[in-house]
Amino acid sequence: MIERAAVRALLPTLVFFGLVWPVWSAETTQSDESTADHSKFEALQQEFASGPEVTKACLTCHTEASKQLHKTTHWTWAFDNPVNGQELGKKNVINNFCVATATNWPRCTSCHIGYGWKDDSFDLTSEEAVDCLVCHDTTGSYKKYPTGAGHPAYEDKTFPPNNPKGKMFKKVDLKKVAQSVGKTSRATCGACHFYGGGGDGVKHGHLDSSMKNPDKNLDVHMDKDGLNFTCTTCHTTGSHEVAGSRYLTKAVDRRGIVIPGRSDVRASCESCHGMAPHESDDKLNDHTDKVACESCHIPQFARGGRKTKMWWDWSTAGKKNAKGKPLVTKDADGYDVYHGKKGDFVWEENVVPEYYWFDGNMRYTLLGETIDDTSVVQINSFGGGPDDANSRIWPFKVMRGKQPYDKVEKILAIPHLFGKDEAAFWKSFDWDKALEAGLMARGVKYSGQHGFVETEYYWPVTHMVAPKDQSVACNECHSNNGRLENLRGFYLPGRDEFPLISRIGWWLVLLTLLGVLGHALIRIFFWIRER
Amino acid sequence: MSRELVFSRFERFWHWAQALLVIFMMLTGFEVHGSYTLLGYEQASDLHRTLAWVLIGLWILAIFWHFTTGEWRQYLPTTQNLMAVVKYYTVGIFHAGVEHPFKKTRRAKHNPLQRLAYLFLKLAINPLLWITGLLYLFYNDWPALGLGGLSLGPVAGIHLVGAYAMLVFVIAHVYMSAFTAHPAFAYLKGMITGYEEVED
């Protein structure tokens, strides 16, 4: 009886603390931290007709916000590499996905933190053109329309437009979104960063929609039921400047653990874990000078159930189906393996990275640089090696493919893809027109002859950190045909051989064995004979 | 002839502990080298590094013992009788009735061939292994130790040379000591019980 009474009393308590309390506490933390309730602000108690109107209202209190954002790469899409002087950023680089932003602005800038970057005339000094909501929305209802040059849908619209089978973009309730603003989240950062390359997981492979609410197996830090980190837990911010850059990576971060009083930013594993993070195994700590944390702790990328694009061959683009529409072929899982607008794709899941020495300094093959079209062109390259103390072995996703180039000038070419004009490749499927217009937009004259050249683009892999029991085991590198099979120029125990020493060594061992055995046999022989 | 204690308690302990350790060092060492997979690289390498310290400890203890007891003299090389012993192992041993030319005494318990073999082990193979082994162990500290100019390849290569030499020694030693005695297994028994027949 007593037991049953106890159960009766305990059960509701358990249910409350087990089910209700976590939800209640999770919901309260976000708003609890803030001292402001935006729904109570007069400036936001109005109907907004457009995004810039909301921004105007934000700026009435956050007077410096746009000025801060104007200085960031998120806004300028330009990055001056202080090490090698190259002008990088989305505005400048050429990649082997959709190649370049020039002339394709309204499509590309659906991932710009602004409104209206639809051509070169966009005013980068406009404060109202900064989009506050795309980062600070907490409702999940604010979405930029894919071809809206950064604007959301102000009325119900499908994408592609006027296509009943397309994806619906509901008219956004700007008032509600504006009144619920808060901190950035995995969802807001992910709205762009999970979809780089034009779709879920396409570009990075370690950032895709599965990282919105990952479990511990997918990412120990972002684990929704555990540490529940957001992007900015590591990519710390100040004055809207976000720490961490792929263009200029710290391949080894020896600045030590970031503690209050130090102005350094986070974003590297070492900034929290230091250079000797393994408590029970010194041998592992011995590796941190040569091996990046990510190399062991991200055993595979694209682990969340989404595939990533590994190969993109533009040279086959242009095929049409019976109805005259671009031909689309899908694999068993529903991924495009051929698209008439884009060419052939290879998608992969649970991909083992490739490993290279990396010093953090990315050098790009920029527009106008002469390429060697007889070999594979490196979209980006980097320094580093076993003897360079500032480089380590890093894991990379290597994106490979074939893309158009100017055969005469021997430069990478830029296709004008998106638009309603005749030159747009996705309209007329005429490479020469598309390349002429694309190059023209960047002030480069097209020779009139194009070809396709194979390219490689190296992406350091830094997310999807697995639980430690799943990290890469010693023998996966310290063995023949292991993960580091192709990384040469240094001695790797367990992989490397001394053929001469071993040949002589094993011969001597064999001769000794034979000698001993022969000696024994002769003794047995005489023993039998003399008995 | 009399039965006497030839191998003291310490010497027997040292010998068998060393034998066991060396076998495990070879097993794990060649696995680390990639010659085969047995325990897995991580286990092999952990064990190799742990046992390395035990082995070095034992070696230091043994060196100390040899010098304090004066037993190190047992390994002084000599050519006296050397050719006779070689001839015994290459010819005489095959015929019943041919006696071992070397007569063990308490003062000289190793025959001239043994002296040479053990001296080579102690002065060449062991130091080779533990100098390169220690370097290997402290690879990460080379720059701090002023050894920044070294590179791992040659160190590992020389360590490997030592490992092959050790394996050759062990094979020959096991055969000679376990299977060539008269009466059978007498040497083996001697190293277990400590007692052997010696000349007075």
Ligand code: HEM
């Ligand atoms: C009978 C004695 C020993 C044998 C047969 C032996 C054999 C080996 C072999 C074959 C390797 C692989 C080398 C390579 O491929 O890079 C190795 C590695 C190694 N040995 Fe030895 N060794 C012996 C004693 C020692 C001693 C005394 C030490 C230390 C003082 C030592 C320390 C090491 C270390 C640190 C490695 C590298 C393995 C790792 O990083 O875990 N060894 N040994």
